[in-house]
Every structure is written in C-alpha cells, then in structure tokens.
Amino acid sequence: MKLLLTSAGISNTSIHNALVDLLGKPVAEASALFVPTAIYAIPNGGDIVRRVIRGSLGDPFCELGWKSLGLLELTALPSIKQELWVPMLRQTDALLVGGGDCQYLCYWMQQSGLADLLPSLLRRTVYVGLSAGSMVMTRFGTTYNNHTLPAESDKSLGLVDFALHPHLDHEWFPKNSLDNIEKLAATLPMQSYAIDDQTAIKVIDGSIEVVSEGHWKLLRP
Template sequence: MKLLLTSAGISNKSIYNALVDLLGKPIAESNALFVPTAIYGVAGGHDIIRKVICGTLGDPFCELGWKSLGLLELAALPTLKREFWVDTVMKTDALLVGGGDCQYLTYWMRQSGLADMLPTLLEKIVYVGLSAGSMIMTSYGTTFGNHSLPAETAKSLNLFDIAIHPHLDHEWFPENALAELEKLASTLSVPSYLLDDQSAILVTHSGIKVVSEGKWRLISKIISL
C-alpha cells in the first residue's frame, strides 16, 4: 500500500522525495496515468484540466517529467471493454488523481469499476491524490453541487478512517481558515488532517505520516491502519 495524499500536488522537495521513495525509482523512469474526472464538477473545470496537464496551474503534478503520461477518464470507462483499459492501469507506476468535486469523483470511481480494483491496485502502484483526489480515499468528502447526482450519493470511498481538509488558510478559500476547519473537524468522528498546500499525507502499511514544509494540524489522535 503506497499512497501520497497531497493538498495541491508535488509542491516542495520533501513531497517530491516521498514520491520517489514510493516509486522506488526516478520519476523519469516511471509511467503515470492522470485521472481528471473530479474537475468536471467545478465551474470552469474544462479549462482547468488543460492548465493542470500543461503545467500552468498550481504546483507540479502531471508535469514532473514522467517517462510517459496517459489520461484515464473514468466517465468513459463504462462504455469500453474492461480488457481495453484494465491492463494499462495495472501496469502503470503511478495513478495521479486530480482535484475537483469529491462526490462526482467518487461516483465515477465506482461506476467505472476502478474503485473495485483499488484493493489489488494499491498493492502494485503508487496512488497520488490532489485535493479531492486525496479526500475520496478517506471517510469525508465534499461537493460543489454542480451535477445532477442524487444528494445522497457518497462523497468518499471510505477506505481510511480519517478526514483530509486540504488548502488550509489558502487565500482563495476563506472557508478553509484554520478556525473554520477546526470547527468542522470537531464535528467529525474520525481524526482530521488539516493540510496547507505545502503538506501531504504518506500512507503505507507502516501507518500514516505527514510530509510537510508548511503548516498542518491534526485534530484528534493518529490511528493505526
């Protein structure tokens, strides 16, 4: 099990080094697949996808210098024969799951069949999440509501009994001020990790570790996996 759950991507050397350690080889020798699906649930998401892939928005993620970078659109997978894409996913080194709407991403993770693959997949490849791509692996997710999914649709895959609150104290998200996120975390029954954009969570069979060159906060106790 090798997961790097970031707030905003590979934003500093410490997070970069953690990714290389998980891969077990240089990024230049590693193949990656990028999952952009969550961004469709955000206003202006189509243009953001282009910027993320081209490396003109935020911190490095897709543009790290991968040996190869493919695009895995979850919403298209139910219309394709499984053998057309499953082998490609199993052979990649890293799955890069981008940010956006947790509820929309969770829905297509399940509809595509990728969620069912995760128990096996996480033993073989590195999962790298960014914002919503990180949050859906936990017990807590959010939505912008820019979709037609039923309100009761799950907002996370609930694989780990923690919550991640990304973009701590970010100027674009006043609702993510420390005091506000502390109030939110106090209402949840699981430990909450409040992460700024220079922070990430490393999850392996050894447990959970915070990798940070910035600001982060844990509300409640650290749990064992």
C-alpha cells in the same frame, strides 16, 4: 497500499522525495495515468484540465518529467470493455487523481469499476491525490453540487480511516481557516488532518506520515 495525499500537488522537495520513495525509482523512470474526472464538475473544468496537464496551473503534478503520461477519464470507462483499460491501469506506476468535486469523483470511481480495483491495484501502483483526489480516499468528502448525481451518492471511499482538509489558510479558500476546520473536525467521528499546500500525507498500508514544509494540524474528534 501506497498513497500520497497532497493538497496541491508535488509542491516542494520533501513531497517530491516522498513520491520517489513510494515509487521506488526516479520519476523519470516511472509511468503515470492522470484522472481528471473531478475537475469537470467545477466551473471552467475543461480549461483547468488542460492547464493541469500542461503544468501551467498550480504546483507540479502531471508535468513532473514522467517517463510516460496517459489520461484515464472515468466517465468513459463504463461504455468500453475492461480489457481496453484495466491492463494499462495495472501496468502503470502512479495514478494521479486531480481535484475538483469529491462526490462526483467518488460516484464515477464506483460506476467505472475503479473503486473495486483499488485495493488490489494499490499493492503495486502509487496513488497520488490532489485536493479532492486525496479526500476521496478518506472518510470525509465534500461537494460543489454542480452535478445531477443522486442525492445519496457517496462523497468518499473511506479506504483510510481519517478525514483530510486541504488548502489550510489558503487565500483562494477563505472558509479554510484553521478555526473553521477545527469546528468542522469536532463534528466528525474520526481524526482529521488539516494541511496546507506545502503538506501531504504519506500512507504505506497502515502507516501514516506527514510530509511538510508548511503548516498542518492533527485534529481529534
């Protein structure tokens, strides 16, 4: 399993180098699929999707110079035959999963069948998460409650055994102070990583590496 769990995308040279290392080749020689689903469950989601794809919002993610870039919308997948999208998914080098609402993303990963495919898929494909797209792979997820999903819906997939708290001390997220995150982490049964937008978590099978040009902290339960 190869994961690059970012707070805000490929925001600096160190994170870019970690991505290249996971891919085993330059970004310009790699194909990618972008999953925008989680973004639709937050205000102005449609416009944010457009801006992320064009590279006019936030740090580089879709606009990294990929050899090819496709779009994989999870809400559409249950209504089409798997042979139309599973082969494409298995052939791609990187799966780019955008941020937004973690619970909404987790629900559609499960409903679409993507969650069941991930363990085998990620033996080859690199999973690159951004914010909620990173958190959904961990044992802790959040929700904006801007949806009508069943209340008992999972908030994360738990494919890695830690919690992730992105956007540490970001001016847009005043609740994400280190003090607040430490209080939250103390209530969780697993260890947590608090990371700012210049930090990512690189995972290869069971090996975890923090890649950072910013600030982060490992928090014990």
